[in-house]
Amino acid sequence: MPDALPAAPTDGLIAIVKRDCPTCELTAPVLADIATRGGITVFTQDDPAFPETISAPVDDTDLGVSHRLKVEIVPTLIRMDGGREVDRTYGWDRAEWERVTGIAGLGTGLPTMRPGCGAKNVEPGIIEKLKVRFGETGLVARPVVIGGAEDEIEAMFDRGWSDGLPLVPPTPERVLRMLTGTARDPKEVVGICPPDLAPATVEKIAINAVMAGCKPEYLPTVLAAVEAVLDEPFCMHGVLATTMFVGPVVVVNGPVRRQIGMNALGNALGQGNRANATIGRAVQLVVRNVGGGRPREVDRATLGSPGKYTYCFAEDEEGSSWEPLSAERGVPRGRSAVTVFAGFGLQGIVDQKSREPESLVRSFVGSLKAIHNIKLTGGPDAMIVVCPEHARTFRAAGWSKQRLYDELYERCEFDGAEVVAGAQGMAEGAPPSVLGTKVKKFRPGGLLIVRAGGSAGMFSGIIGGWSAGGASLPVTKEVRE
Amino acid sequence: MTVLLDPTSERSPTARPRLARPEGLEGKTVGILDISKPRGDVFLDRIHELLAARGIEVKRYMKPTVSRPAPLPLAQQIGTEADLVIEGLAD
Numbered sequence A: 001m002p003d004a005l006p007a008a009p010t011d012g013l014i015a016i017v018k019r020d021c022p023t024c025e026l027t028a029p030v031l032a033d034i035a036t037r038g039g040i041t042v043f044t045q046d047d048p049a050f051p052e053t054i055s056a057p058v059d060d061t062d063l064g065v066s067h068r069l070k071v072e073i074v075p076t077l078i079r080m081d082g083g084r085e086v087d088r089t090y091g092w093d094r095a096e097w098e099r100v101t102g103i104a105g106l107g108t109g110l111p112t113m114r115p116g117c118g119a120k121n122v123e124p125g126i127i128e129k130l131k132v133r134f135g136e137t138g139l140v141a142r143p144v145v146i147g148g149a150e151d152e153i154e155a156m157f158d159r160g161w162s163d164g165l166p167l168v169p170p171t172p173e174r175v176l177r178m179l180t181g182t183a184r185d186p187k188e189v190v191g192i193c194p195p196d197l198a199p200a201t202v203e204k205i206a207i208n209a210v211m212a213g214c215k216p217e218y219l220p221t222v223l224a225a226v227e228a229v230l231d232e233p234f235c236m237h238g239v240l241a242t243t244m245f246v247g248p249v250v251v252v253n254g255p256v257r258r259q260i261g262m263n264a265l266g267n268a269l270g271q272g273n274r275a276n277a278t279i280g281r282a283v284q285l286v287v288r289n290v291g292g293g294r295p296r297e298v299d300r301a302t303l304g305s306p307g308k309y310t311y312c313f314a315e316d317e318e319g320s321s322w323e324p325l326s327a328e329r330g331v332p333r334g335r336s337a338v339t340v341f342a343g344f345g346l347q348g349i350v351d352q353k354s355r356e357p358e359s360l361v362r363s364f365v366g367s368l369k370a371i372h373n374i375k376l377t378g379g380p381d382a383m384i385v386v387c388p389e390h391a392r393t394f395r396a397a398g399w400s401k402q403r404l405y406d407e408l409y410e411r412c413e414f415d416g417a418e419v420v421a422g423a424q425g426m427a428e429g430a431p432p433s434v435l436g437t438k439v440k441k442f443r444p445g446g447l448l449i450v451r452a453g454g455s456a457g458m459f460s461g462i463i464g465g466w467s468a469g470g471a472s473l474p475v476t477k478e479v480r481e
Numbered sequence B: 001m002t003v004l005l006d007p008t009s010e011r012s013p014t015a016r017p018r019l020a021r022p023e024g025l026e027g028k029t030v031g032i033l034d035i036s037k038p039r040g041d042v043f044l045d046r047i048h049e050l051l052a053a054r055g056i057e058v059k060r061y062m063k064p065t066v067s068r069p070a071p072l073p074l075a076q077q078i079g080t081e082a083d084l085v086i087e088g089l090a091d
Helices: A022-037 A064-068 A094-101 A127-133 A152-158 A172-179 A202-212 A216-229 A236-241 A274-289 A357-369 A388-396 A401-411 B040-053 B072-081
Strands: A012-017 A041-044 A076-081 A084-090 A143-146 A189-193 A198-201 A247-253 A312-314 A337-350 A382-386 A413-415 A438-440 A447-451 A459-465 A475-478 B002-005 B029-034 B057-062 B084-088
Touching: A012 A022, A064 A127, A076 A094, A084 A094, A127 A172, A152 B002, A172 A202, A172 A216, A172 B002, A189 A216, A198 A202, A202 A216, A202 A274, A216 A247, A216 A274, A216 A337, A216 A475, A236 A247, A247 A274, A274 A312, A337 A357, A337 A382, A357 A382, A357 A388, A357 A401, A357 A459, A382 A388, A401 A447, B029 B040, B029 B072, B040 B057, B040 B084, B057 B072
Parallel strands: A012 A041, A247 A312, A382 A447, B029 B057, B029 B084
Antiparallel strands: A012 A076, A076 A084, A143 B002, A189 A198, A247 A337, A337 A459, A337 A475, A382 A459, A413 A438
């Protein structure tokens, strides 16, 4: 409808005002004075009758003229000459108004200066609509037109975009708003997404973030997480295609956690926090939609895991005496980062009696040894989420994070005779070459430790990893604005 | 009319894809749904005979009335019992 805009004069003075602006109210008599002393066209953004001091203010309540004139503050006063803008001022500043109008003695009873108000056409929620209306979105994704009688939520299910739960419709307005969350170019390719090896651009990721229910302020974290899973060492194709349970687990560190209100405390790995829930979901939707990675197609999971809907939480850095996971992995403290880990499920470590680290670490080891199978070694990685009450026991005894890593790695060890195939009446197990040797459960570096959880409860958790012995390595990426 | 932005890599058409046609009927169960339109059964009975002559398993279903969609239990029954459905409209 740009062609239906009221015409803005090509010569002379133009003012853009709104009633909901005390400075515009203040200048109403001045506009009337200018109208009689040389003429002015006044466009009004909210109330077509305003200002009453002018005989025929022009209705710009659809904000098309304001948008075309790139108004940001009201009142704005513009001088046009031969179709070109030659001068502009905004707010009330007597000297400026006299200069732009060429009329002396304006608003003599008014204060010298008053700042203006924000223009309606740049308000969030409105600016996006205007950009869509004027074809200025710069978005390149294919538009999908939904029929008038079609329910848009159902239409998205029908097109196969959903993980099984309802999606937020990715209208151009919502996608534009999402993109305000980042300074990155919408066309930037963040990574190549398997299995179709399609480019995951900032724009495509933003579309999927809208569908996942993200706020724009989450987008930088989503982009970092997508960048991390598409980094070669993570092996997203394998994580997707494996028959095992795994999917990307996203751990967020740094100031962004609190800025966007993530949960690192009670129920950190559970439901109920929008940022935790939707960031993890957005990563999965990118793999599904951009990469074409769908269950029972290239995703060959035997059982999968509920974490494949979303698996994202923040580390409780404030409640921890240990260095954050991101710092341990090379990102300086005070900077935000995500770490992705190919993991599944949560196996609880329940120990309500240990008050000494030597006892508690044995409980951790016992639980860790059972991952995948009590007799399988050298394969699985694991992430250990240490709860506050367990962390307190280690901290009180002066155990550093490194000490805990070392103790767990060393103690998760078997005699070859315990784990050789057939031992303990189980066919599963290691080749006979392990007999007479000690066998470690984990590869060096195969454990990750993070701190999260509520203050009450001696319940830590193990997030099991993939069994390919490093086929998918954890990847850490800084969150960029 | 609502416009949504395509979240995919745009390798398939935006129109909802139809299910792929089966390559053959061997080993499939064919449902025949009579929508209760008069004399529709004449056509459908003949289809049934022809399929049966080829050794293909056929299950017959009938809507209670032509003027409304099939009741949900009937639709669910067909969905669980038949691999494909032939539906006839005739006067």
